[in-house]
Amino acid sequence: MTEILVLVDHLEGAVRKPTYELLAIAKRLGTPSAVFIGGADKADAAVAAVTKFGAEKVYVVDDAEIKGYLVAPKAEALQQIAAQASPGAILISSSAEGKEIAGRLAVKLDSGLITDAVDVQVDGGSPVTTQSVFAGNFTVQAKVTQGTPIITVKPNAAAPEEVAGAGTVENVTVTISDSAKKAQVVASQPRQSSGRPELTEAAIVVSGGRGTGGDFSEVEGLADSLGAAVGASRAAVDSGWVPHTFQIGQTGKTVSPQLYIAAGISGAIQHRAGMQTSKTIIAINKDEEAPIFELVDFGVVGDLKSVLPAASSAITASKG
Amino acid sequence: MNIVVCVKFVPDSTADQAFESDNTVDRVGVPGLLSELDEYAVEQALQLKEKNEAPDSVTVTALSVGPEGAADAIRKALQMGADAGVHVVDDAIAGSDALATSKVLAAAIKKVGDVDVIVCGMASTDGGMSVVPAMLAERLDLPQVTFASVIESQGNQFRIKRDGDIATEVIGAVAPLVLSVTDQTGEARYPSFKGIMAAKKKPLESYSLADLGVDAGEVGLSAAWTAVDSTEARPPRTAGTIVTDEDGSGAKALTEFLASKKFI
Ligand SMILES: Cc1cc2nc3c(=O)[nH]c(=O)nc-3n(C[C@H](O)[C@H](O)[C@H](O)COP(=O)(O)OP(=O)(O)OC[C@H]3O[C@@H](n4cnc5c(N)ncnc54)[C@H](O)[C@@H]3O)c2cc1C
Numbered sequence: 176m177t178e179i180l181v182l183v184d185h186l187e188g189a190v191r192k193p194t195y196e197l198l199a200i201a202k203r204l205g206t207p208s209a210v211f212i213g214g215a216d217k218a219d220a221a222v223a224a225v226t227k228f229g230a231e232k233v234y235v236v237d238d239a240e241i242k243g244y245l246v247a248p249k250a251e252a253l254q255q256i257a258a259q260a261s262p263g264a265i266l267i268s269s270s271a272e273g274k275e276i277a278g279r280l281a282v283k284l285d286s287g288l289i290t291d292a293v294d295v296q297v298d299g300g301s302p303v304t305t306q307s308v309f310a311g312n313f314t315v316q317a318k319v320t321q322g323t324p325i326i327t328v329k330p331n332a333a334a335p336e337e338v339a340g341a342g343t344v345e346n347v348t349v350t351i352s353d354s355a356k357k358a359q360v361v362a363s364q365p366r367q368s369s370g371r372p373e374l375t376e377a378a379i380v381v382s383g384g385r386g387t388g389g390d391f392s393e394v395e396g397l398a399d400s401l402g403a404a405v406g407a408s409r410a411a412v413d414s415g416w417v418p419h420t421f422q423i424g425q426t427g428k429t430v431s432p433q434l435y436i437a438a439g440i441s442g443a444i445q446h447r448a449g450m451q452t453s454k455t456i457i458a459i460n461k462d463e464e465a466p467i468f469e470l471v472d473f474g475v476v477g478d479l480k481s482v483l484p485a486a487s488s489a490i491t492a493s494k495g
Numbered sequence: 496m497n498i499v500v501c502v503k504f505v506p507d508s509t510a511d512q513a514f515e516s517d518n519t520v521d522r523v524g525v526p527g528l529l530s531e532l533d534e535y536a537v538e539q540a541l542q543l544k545e546k547n548e549a550p551d552s553v554t555v556t557a558l559s560v561g562p563e564g565a566a567d568a569i570r571k572a573l574q575m576g577a578d579a580g581v582h583v584v585d586d587a588i589a590g591s592d593a594l595a596t597s598k599v600l601a602a603a604i605k606k607v608g609d610v611d612v613i614v615c616g617m618a619s620t621d622g623g624m625s626v627v628p629a630m631l632a633e634r635l636d637l638p639q640v641t642f643a644s645v646i647e648s649q650g651n652q653f654r655i656k657r658d659g660d661i662a663t664e665v666i667g668a669v670a671p672l673v674l675s676v677t678d679q680t681g682e683a684r685y686p687s688f689k690g691i692m693a694a695k696k697k698p699l700e701s702y703s704l705a706d707l708g709v710d711a712g713e714v715g716l717s718a719a720w721t722a723v724d725s726t727e728a729r730p731p732r733t734a735g736t737i738v739t740d741e742d743g744s745g746a747k748a749l750t751e752f753l754a755s756k757k758f759i
């Protein structure tokens with residue numbers, strides 16, 4: 176069976192959940208091979224993690240020489256591994272960096288690229304993707320017709336499968352050109368972890384907007400009672416109440432959780448673009464005319480300052 | 496200094512977007528305009544010019560690859576203050592994928608010649624792939640500094656700030672380079688009356704693929720390396736239940752709804 180390359184998305188060796196989803200998709204298409212580009216001292220942990228979720232082979236690239244350079248070196252490394260493995264497809268997480276790596280790789284390999292797949296199935300041996308486009312108003316089925324299909328996949332596109340693979344390690348030495356080392360991270364300030372689930376991966380998201388008046392404690396309280404991630408509208412971000420990484424919408428994150436709760440958010444088209452495909456939608460807004468109510472499965476016309484805390488305590492109480 | 500700002504002509508996202516029978520985007524029946532997110536790119540290109548020691552020595556060229564109507568998107572950029580426009584228009588381009596689009600854009604940038612900075616938006620508002628800037632950097636062998644929320648430059652040294660998921664980063668590179676900017680860079684200016692009048696006299700060149708030396712067989716729907724099999728409108732959401740909160744009844748109903756859906 177042909178190898179399917181999966182680029183491991185990790186933070187200092189800690190593998191992120193979307194990678195396991197990619198491995199499950201790779202299994203449908205062929206034999207999953209993971210590609211780990213990272214610190215040599217972090218490789219063992221990452222190899223163990225991806226093996227547990229089905230990697231038959233793991234290519235390990237020591238990033239000592241390319242750490243701190245953006246996108247281009249990773250695309251070169253993948254190109255060299257692809258030349259050796261002749262994979263049936265290359266799967267990458269749909270993060271900002273993942274998509275750019277995929278874009279450069281597509282040019283290098285003269286191969287078609289599909290981004291932001293929400294599902295990947297097999298048809299006649301080749302991958303068929305589903306994309307959700309135009310603010311989630313259409314779904315599109317597509318396939319790559321030339322070269323090695325390069326597909327970036329959104330979080331939650333598949334369920335991880337904990338079935339161990341062989342995990343055979345192959346250390347790869349890659350040659351990185353000087354021109355790939357021209358954009359460099361000169362300073363980096365890591366984000367404080369909130370202890371809550373990752374926004375794009377969470378099963379439940381509770382978001383607050385301008386209607387919070389700047390106090391997110393009620394939104395956070397409801398999120399914590401449900402084990403949810405916290406999101407926000409651009410109005411809340413622009414007001415400086417929460418960081419930009421919380422923003423949901425056209426110029427923020429796209430989420431598609433089981434449950435999305437919007438509190439004090441009017442439901443502008445740019446906000447909808449980021450949450451419209453959520454399975455169940457709830458809104459709390461004091462204006463019964465707010466456009467967000469057009470989308471909801473359940474809505475409460477009321478003041479979030481009283482509805483959210485009361486709901487949080489009821490939920491916490493119901494859990495005993 | 497030469498700055499090229501890439502602007503895409505897109506269907507108005509507030510109108511009903513649609514697909515044609517060949518599964519390409521309906522770019523005729525739906526009114527088009529300059530992609531809102533590319534206005535931020537034009538704004539940053541103009542600010543780079545204005546902050547330069549010798550603004551008059553800086554030329555900002557607005558470049559668009561697209562159908563006839565794309566000239567409107569370029570004209571809007573000229574009205575905002577860009578100095579010149581380049582429109583690549585050719586029937587053979589219709590239905591191009593991102594690879595082909597980036598190939599045509601790269602050829603047009605080479606035609607402009609001696610470009611120091613290429614400014615792009617963070618994503619188009621229709622395809623929204625966020626890959627064209629990286630593809631341009633690859634094709635032109637330039638460094639990319641993308642998703643900038645703040646841009647600083649001194650001579651040919653550039654530093655941008657970007658808000659990543661894991662960290663806020665400062666990225667440095669030396670021009671020539673490809674830059675992409677987010678809506679965090681600050682509101683774009685409106686064309687002034689003076690700007691609108693001045694734009695009428697600004698050069699707007701139109702090129703075909705042959706003018707750029709790009710083989711028509713390498714672009715367009717037939718050459719696209721991705722094929723769309725089907726498109727389907729999302730079924731409308733069924734109307735939900737809406738309750739009005741009175742003395743805590745809202746929270747109670749909300750909790751019951753969550754329980755009925757097994758979220759608690
Ligand atoms: C290029 C561009 C990109 C954009 N990208 C995004 C994006 O990615 N994400 C995004 O969200 N927006 C985006 N926007 C902005 C978007 O157009 C809206 O301005 C924004 O979503 C509004 O945020 P909001 O709903 O919080 O605020 P508002 O529209 O002001 O709504 C606040 C709501 O809170 C309600 N409210 C007030 N007080 C209470 C209370 N005590 N209890 C309950 N309800 C209350 C009000 O009735 C109102 O409905 C973008 C805009 C542009 C031009």
Ligand SMILES: Cc1cc2nc3c(=O)[nH]c(=O)nc-3n(C[C@H](O)[C@H](O)[C@H](O)COP(=O)(O)OP(=O)(O)OC[C@H]3O[C@@H](n4cnc5c(N)ncnc54)[C@H](O)[C@@H]3O)c2cc1C
Nearest residue numbers: 289308501560592593615616618619622623624625626627
């Ligand atoms: C719903 C939909 C889904 C699509 N899916 C795919 C797919 O999976 N694979 C694929 O290869 N193609 C796909 N396409 C086609 C692709 O969108 C176009 O080829 C497009 O020209 C390039 O991608 P983008 O619009 O997503 O640009 P992005 O990469 O999002 O654009 C970023 C920036 O590049 C510049 N730019 C982009 N296009 C132009 C232009 N024509 N003229 C000037 N500047 C420009 C702008 O500055 C823009 O802000 C899709 C198109 C649509 C409408």
